[in-house]
Amino acid sequence: MKKIPSLIDVALRAKVNISTVSRTINQTGKIGSETQARVQKAMRELGYKPNRVARRLRTQEGSTHLLGLIIPNIQNIFFADLARGVEDVAYKNNFALLLCNYDEDEAKERFYLDVMQSESVDGIIIPPIHETDPAVLQVVRNGTPVVCVDRSLSSGNLDKVEVDNHIGALRAVEHIIARGHRRIGVIGGPLDSSTGRERLRGFKDAHAKAGLTLKSELIRFGDFKQESGQVHARELLTLPEPPTALFVCNGLMMVGALEAIAALGLKIPRQVAIVGFDELTLADVFNPPLTVVRQPAYEVGKWAADLLLKRIEDPKRPASSLKLLPELIIRKSC
Template sequence: MVTLKDIALKAGVSKSTVSRVLNNKGNVNPILKRKVKKIAKELGYHPNILAASLKKKKTYTIGVIISNILNPFFTSVVRGIEDVAMKNNFNIILCNADENPKKEGVYIDVLRAKKVDGMIIATTGENKEHFSALEREGIPVVLVDRKVEGSNFDTIITDNKRGAFEATKHFIETGYTRIGFITGPINITTSLERLEGYKLALKKYKIPYDENLIKIGEFKEDSGYKNMKELIKMKNPPKAIFAGNYLIALGVYTAIKECGLKIPEDIAVITFDDFPWFQHLSPPLTAVSQPTYKLGAYAMKRLLKLIKEELPYSNKRRQIVLKNTLVIRESCGCKKG
């Protein structure tokens, strides 16, 4: 392995001069600087990241734990995180908890052991003991998409309650009153907030809340399929369905069509999450669009400020809420193809 000493010997300068050149520090003659960099390149020099980390007490590594790597929602979030990280010379270690609290806990411990400089986590909603340990150790953490109640971590989320309210309101203003809601686990804050938004819209328009129209499952396609089948079998099934995320919505679409029903003629559908290919579904799917890339980018920018101690790590957490947009297509029943 090529060392600073090897470069110094060939360049005829001191080791400290080579260090200043390669770290862009101090005043070094431009001609000498070019010479040193050329020799370093010829010799195939690569900096010893481990040694630099030990010296600076930083690994320039961020741990990112997401709840489901198969969900393209998180693909965009991670892209936002990575782009900002790379611009600031940080690398990321990506972990997939797969909506499994035990797996999430293991990854938190692994990242602590690896001495990452900070973490960005889309939590499963459990593991309060692990999060308490992160707080005690002063490890910078930013939560993304989901909150941990009672924690003091900064959180970057979208306005789930408002998004669900607008989706349900749109159904009501289109003429629907019997509206079903299929969502994921209520211990996850996104589920709870979307349910609250749904209830608020019903209350505003004086539509009775019917628990039989609510189905709690997983943020997965098979869960959406199973719960939609159960709703269709009701004596008085819903005429509209609000899906808690796009995976649930795909299951809803399949279940409705398997039962020989049409969207939106028999049952209208709106989902949380939006992707460009929704316009190619039959019929095109109306959705609450979230600024996913911005969600990840904001989370990384916030974490960098904590790491660089530009912001005090205190008992007063900050929550940043980004706006959602309702994208109207044909599945909601208000638009003809």
């Protein structure tokens, strides 16, 4: 239970005032070089580490060196990759990361948003739970820098970095059609999320461009969780006239769909072709290897953190909006 040294201890040992110590640490104000040396020495000898809490309390604005990241679920590999991207740039800039999972639960999102403000984070990265997320807007109004990732906010002029979901889905479904499929089932996401909507739009546009008519019984909406992928896939594939191909709108639901297919004993791609959204672990060594549209999750995180850091430095800079391109990785499942 050793006492952790504070500014005072350093000041005492170097025989200077605490303000002098503070100034040598932060390189602010003019301090004589021999005084600096004395202070440095004292700090080294005591193993002094500045107290981030005190620092954050004092300087409400500016670099308290803490970033907040609020995501639906870290178990979703997409968000894990994204988080990793954020973390890497945070670490490079000496920022720590407050990470929370809100599970698509609005109350939880609110709670964590409160925590972040209460912790005086320098900025927050978040995929808003839906397009008009009042809680997020409130945080922005309070002056906390926010950048939206993955999903966007309809109002509020915020920094954001997204993936071009429309083009991703479009390419995927065009590819399915090019493979000769005409009855294509889709397991989409919630329509109040921009990702869900954009991917569905891609699905529809691909049909339109090919002159295909949509079959409403083949359009299902999941909740981006594994379970829903499974039930909808099972339902679709046990239809009297089942689809010959499936387009699944996120990774977790893809896993569920694959489970359903395995349970039904269907062969991919002969009996049912499938293409997913999100690269999965093992997708390339799966049998057959999975055709998916890969989202650059890590890069999304990286860019988001970049943007956030820039905004923290200069709160007045105009909001920028990035849209990264997903990549259709054609393997053997379709």
